[in-house]
Amino acid sequence: MSIETKNIIVEKVKTSKIDQVDFDNLAFGSVFTDHMVVCTFKNGEWETPTIMPYQPITLDPSSKIFHYGQSIFEGMKAYKDKDNDIYLFRPLDNFKRLNISAERMCIPQIPEEYFMNSLTTLLQLDKEFIPTKEGSSLYIRPFMFASGNGFHASPANEYKFIIACAPSGAYFSGKVKVLIEEKYSRSANGGVGFAKTGGNYAGQFYPTQLAVAKGYNQVIWTDDSTHEFIEEAGAMNIFIRINDTLITGPTSDRILDGITRKSILEIAKDQGIKTEVRKITVKEVIEAAENGSLKEMFGAGTAAVISPISSFGFRETDYDLPEIENSFNQRLKKIITDIQYNKSEDKFGWRYKVKV
Amino acid sequence: MSIETKNIIVEKVKTSKIDQVDFDNLAFGSVFTDHMVVCTFKNGEWETPTIMPYQPITLDPSSKIFHYGQSIFEGMKAYKDKDNDIYLFRPLDNFKRLNISAERMCIPQIPEEYFMNSLTTLLQLDKEFIPTKEGSSLYIRPFMFASGNGFHASPANEYKFIIACAPSGAYFSGKVKVLIEEKYSRSANGGVGFAKTGGNYAGQFYPTQLAVAKGYNQVIWTDDSTHEFIEEAGAMNIFIRINDTLITGPTSDRILDGITRKSILEIAKDQGIKTEVRKITVKEVIEAAENGSLKEMFGAGTAAVISPISSFGFRETDYDLPEIENSFNQRLKKIITDIQYNKSEDKFGWRYKVKV
Ligand SMILES: Cc1ncc(COP(=O)(O)O)c(C=O)c1O
Ligand SMILES: Cc1ncc(COP(=O)(O)O)c(C=O)c1O
Numbered sequence: 001m002s003i004e005t006k007n008i009i010v011e012k013v014k015t016s017k018i019d020q021v022d023f024d025n026l027a028f029g030s031v032f033t034d035h036m037v038v039c040t041f042k043n044g045e046w047e048t049p050t051i052m053p054y055q056p057i058t059l060d061p062s063s064k065i066f067h068y069g070q071s072i073f074e075g076m077k078a079y080k081d082k083d084n085d086i087y088l089f090r091p092l093d094n095f096k097r098l099n100i101s102a103e104r105m106c107i108p109q110i111p112e113e114y115f116m117n118s119l120t121t122l123l124q125l126d127k128e129f130i131p132t133k134e135g136s137s138l139y140i141r142p143f144m145f146a147s148g149n150g151f152h153a154s155p156a157n158e159y160k161f162i163i164a165c166a167p168s169g170a171y172f173s174g175k176v177k178v179l180i181e182e183k184y185s186r187s188a189n190g191g192v193g194f195a196k197t198g199g200n201y202a203g204q205f206y207p208t209q210l211a212v213a214k215g216y217n218q219v220i221w222t223d224d225s226t227h228e229f230i231e232e233a234g235a236m237n238i239f240i241r242i243n244d245t246l247i248t249g250p251t252s253d254r255i256l257d258g259i260t261r262k263s264i265l266e267i268a269k270d271q272g273i274k275t276e277v278r279k280i281t282v283k284e285v286i287e288a289a290e291n292g293s294l295k296e297m298f299g300a301g302t303a304a305v306i307s308p309i310s311s312f313g314f315r316e317t318d319y320d321l322p323e324i325e326n327s328f329n330q331r332l333k334k335i336i337t338d339i340q341y342n343k344s345e346d347k348f349g350w351r352y353k354v355k356v
Numbered sequence: 357m358s359i360e361t362k363n364i365i366v367e368k369v370k371t372s373k374i375d376q377v378d379f380d381n382l383a384f385g386s387v388f389t390d391h392m393v394v395c396t397f398k399n400g401e402w403e404t405p406t407i408m409p410y411q412p413i414t415l416d417p418s419s420k421i422f423h424y425g426q427s428i429f430e431g432m433k434a435y436k437d438k439d440n441d442i443y444l445f446r447p448l449d450n451f452k453r454l455n456i457s458a459e460r461m462c463i464p465q466i467p468e469e470y471f472m473n474s475l476t477t478l479l480q481l482d483k484e485f486i487p488t489k490e491g492s493s494l495y496i497r498p499f500m501f502a503s504g505n506g507f508h509a510s511p512a513n514e515y516k517f518i519i520a521c522a523p524s525g526a527y528f529s530g531k532v533k534v535l536i537e538e539k540y541s542r543s544a545n546g547g548v549g550f551a552k553t554g555g556n557y558a559g560q561f562y563p564t565q566l567a568v569a570k571g572y573n574q575v576i577w578t579d580d581s582t583h584e585f586i587e588e589a590g591a592m593n594i595f596i597r598i599n600d601t602l603i604t605g606p607t608s609d610r611i612l613d614g615i616t617r618k619s620i621l622e623i624a625k626d627q628g629i630k631t632e633v634r635k636i637t638v639k640e641v642i643e644a645a646e647n648g649s650l651k652e653m654f655g656a657g658t659a660a661v662i663s664p665i666s667s668f669g670f671r672e673t674d675y676d677l678p679e680i681e682n683s684f685n686q687r688l689k690k691i692i693t694d695i696q697y698n699k700s701e702d703k704f705g706w707r708y709k710v711k712v
Contacts, residue, residue, distance in 0.1 A: 029507025151385025199555015
């Protein structure tokens with residue numbers, strides 16, 4: 001049976017699979033909720049979004065997603081507080097960034113109403129899947145891809161917008177060791193690095209595997225022209241603390257404009273921490289490591305939250321970053337997660353309560 | 357009923373759809389043959405390839421192809437001569453390049469035997485679909501993508517290798533006008549430009565659409581660091597004739613190592629045409645256009661064959677390239693297509709006869 005609410009068609013599952021979820025041992029993004037949102041773009045317009053049981057997608061072998069990489073996504077989380085109320089964090093920023101990615105990848109933009117209504121309706125239906133354990137949350141994956149057919153290398157005429165959700169634990173298990181990369185690059189000037197598009201991630205796998213083979217978890221990318229400047233990591237923006245100043249690189253067409261990054265910048269300022277948004281050279285980071293002024297490095301992203309970096313490699317040398325007391329990363333992580341889980345006041349107006 | 361031959365499982369269609377193909381009005385890559393090859397990588401190995409009726413593919417919404425762009429492809433053609441014998445052109449070079457792309461994109465390499473046996477068996481089955489009309493051929497699309505599941509941004513554990521075929525006409529209809537691009541870029545130093553991976557194509561759509569809106573067909577990419585050097589076009593390498601010298605840029609990690617490109621270089625040398633493989637600046641092309649020494653520009657690729665460029669735009673100016681008598685592009689196109697369609701001797705050993 002399907003019911004139409006707020007311009008959404010809802011087809012519920014007959015039996016929930018929630019009993020199969022081991023909430024005490026959640027990996028990242030590998031078990032899914034009962035339902036998903038599917039919305040099709042066809043004949044020049046988005047059809048009515050449908051919420052349906054989580055199920056396989058069927059595509060022609062000539063669908064452009066298989067050939068020309070026309071795909072974009074977002075990463076969000078839903079959090080539950082002690083009263084079982086549900087919150088999102090700055091969801092309209094994800095919505096806006098999805099459409100920025102869409103424009104660059106020639107994918108039709110999705111209307112705000114379709115995005116927000118279908119997302120919140122999905123969360124109402126699948127709310128039991130939102131973990132309550134500390135450090136866990138419901139990872140939300142809105143994505144769009146070319147479902148139209150044909151081998152001509154040009155934009156498709158049909159697209160799918162889908163939202164799927166996975167109750168998830170931490171993205172990194174344990175300490176994060178990174179390698180500053182000088183040979184491979186993530187993105188080009190005038191390229192698609194600022195868009196959350198599939199190809200940006202596939203391109204990182206090989207250099208990341210080389211780094212993993214040497215004992216690192218992630219690569220820190222540098223600019224592809226000179227490799228002199230620190231850009232970002234695989235799935236997080238990078239912050240560097242030199243003495244008492246917190247520095248992060250400026251965004252550009254090569255770097256994802258992270259929502260965690262900009263939130264951390266605001267929180268830090270509010271906390272009276274001196275911040276700088278400016279180009280950071282590899283050279284100054286090495287020098288700071290050598291003269292003792294490099295105090296902390298951490299990654300910031302929705303999946304990774306705030307992940308302190310315990311050491312970084314450059315050329316043949318590893319530089320350790322011992323844990324320090326009253327670190328910026330612990331302080332900032334507590335403030336941002338307290339806002340996300342509704343454990344503190346929300347002075348920035350970032351929390352978004354989902355009506356249930 | 358399925359039969360196993362040469363380590364291939366073959367499931368034939370019950371009724372062919374060949375009657376639905378209008379061989380006199382073939383577009384590029386939009387109608388498909390009766391069968392396709394599907395081979396699955398699972399538990400660390402490639403399973404036996406299966407030839408089955410052309411049919412939809414079913415994937416979990418968390419399949420990594422939708423999220424992280426792990427996909428690669430090749431473009432080949434099958435040609436029929438007047439005796440209805442079937443030929444491929446340097447197919448092992450496509451096979452090798454597919455595996456070069458695979459390595460960069462962290463996709464498992466496919467064994468030569470699987471590639472060649474399943475391809476030739478497919479062509480035997482679908483041989484009636486190979487067009488005989490001048491300028492038409494069977495476009496062959498081998499491709500591989502991540503079919504494994506999960507939202508973690510890391511390589512998948514399952515992949516599909518598929519070959520689908522489309523009887524096709526010309527890729528470009530009419531004259532080709534190109535725009536030399538100075539803002540957007542196709543690929544980064546240390547990136548994936550040399551791999552035939554989906555993301556390289558999706559990233560081109562937006563700048564190409566801007567160029568199309570100004571009346572051009574394709575973009576000619578320049579390097580992303582300085583935009584001073586000519587690289588390649590959307591789906592073809594670029595040749596420039598200045599006076600009587602034929603010039604093309606060197607391949608690099610930003611440029612696809614085209615099979616047509618390297619064949620044209622060999623044919624030209626054999627024809628006594630002076631060739632140069634060296635960096636070409638936009639500046640020298642403009643100067644050559646202005647002083648009259650720029651005689652021809654053309655693109656070279658499997659889909660585009662040899663496509664003469666009738667004019668190019670740079671900044672606000674268009675430069676025309678009037679057709680000339682005894683052009684290199686016409687001469688070289690005749691030689692390469694005569695080899696491909698078995699109309700001439702094959703002194704380079706490039707033709708590959710498919711046993712039927
Ligand atoms: C490449 C990249 N950089 C940075 C981030 C962090 O962005 P956000 O804080 O919006 O999640 C992400 C996504 O999580 C990413 O994929
Ligand atoms: C980006 C790009 N450059 C050049 C070419 C030409 O390569 P080939 O001659 O091997 O078809 C292609 C593919 O056709 C291509 O996609």
